[in-house]
Amino acid sequence: MNLLLAEVARATQRLADAGVPSPRFDAEELAAYVHDVKRGELHNVRDGDFDARYWEVISRREAREPLQHITGRAFFRYLELQVGPGVFVPRPETESVVGWAIDALRDMDVAEPMVVDLCTGSGAIALALAQEVPRSRVHAVELSDDAYAWARRNIDASPDTSRIELIQGDATRAFEDRPELSGQFDLVISNPPYIPLTEWEYVAPEARDHDPEMALFSGEDGLHTIRGIERVAARLLRPGGVVVVEHADTQGGVVPWIFREEAGWTDAADHRDLNNRPRFATARRAVL
Structure with a gap:
């Protein structure tokens, strides 16, 4: 498992603990948004390209800010x-x-x-x-x-x-x-x-x-x-x-x-x- 997928797994658990209804989807969607790839391409992101801003947006979603407000799209x-x-x-x-x-x-x-x-x-x-x-x-x-x-x-x-x-x-x-x-x-x-x-x-x-x-x-x-x-x-x-x-x-x-x-x-x-x-x-x- 590459670094990004490992971090997505950690983020999924954080979102689940916060009561987010679709933690896995949201963790993957935010990873794709930050790294400017499609969700199906997350495994292609090299470890050296991991963007620490991912944890900033996860924190916002953990606080129950809508996914669509973070990404700006629905x-x-x-x-x-x-949207926003x-x-x-x-x-x-x-x-x-x-x-x-x-x-x-x-x-x-x-x-x-x-x-x-x-x-x-x-x-x-x-x-x-x-x-x-x-x-x-x-x-x-x-x-x-x-x-x-x-x-x-x-x-x-x-x-x-x-x-x-x-x-x-x-x-x-x-x-x-x-x-x-x-x-x-x-x-x-x-x-x-x-x-x-x-x-x-x-x-x-x-x-x-x-x-x-x-x-x-x-x-x-x-x-x-x-x-x-x-x-x-x-x-x-x-x-x-x-x-x-x-x-x-x-x-x-x-x-x-x-x-x-x-x-x-x-x-x-x-x-x-x-x-x-x-x-x-x-x-x-x-x-x-």
């Missing part, structure tokens, strides 16, 4: 995004939400589907949809100044930037000043804040201490923003258009009921992620 589906303080780090579970949305758009008989991504954060969802549904036109909405700046950076670096409009504003009042867009969209998607304020102490340190509160918490029951998104989606979607909203796994029995038949919704349902946990709800705008 991977989401086929994207590599720039002030923006929510995209999570793997959201990839299932986007996958459902992509399938829904592909099933529509629409040449250039119109999409709204509410609470876009880093722009992960908007960029994934633009990349994987090549003729789509995506409107991304973000309120936070800091998150908006990260989204702007990621969208400007994308080859699909011309098909994404980034707007700074409140997701629960999106496009109120543009009535011509009402009833024009095929899909509304959101990974909104959904953690109840009462659960602050139970949130993982990486999120609680580093993700912006605006992206995490939403009222006493965690559903305040989702209720606002329901009203916005009802206004923006065409008949037959669909909405998909991520939520906590404890909210699976509640969120579909927000999209009520008497409010013009049909087919409200909940969906499970790859870990078989309730993760997102969908509904279709009724066709009258």
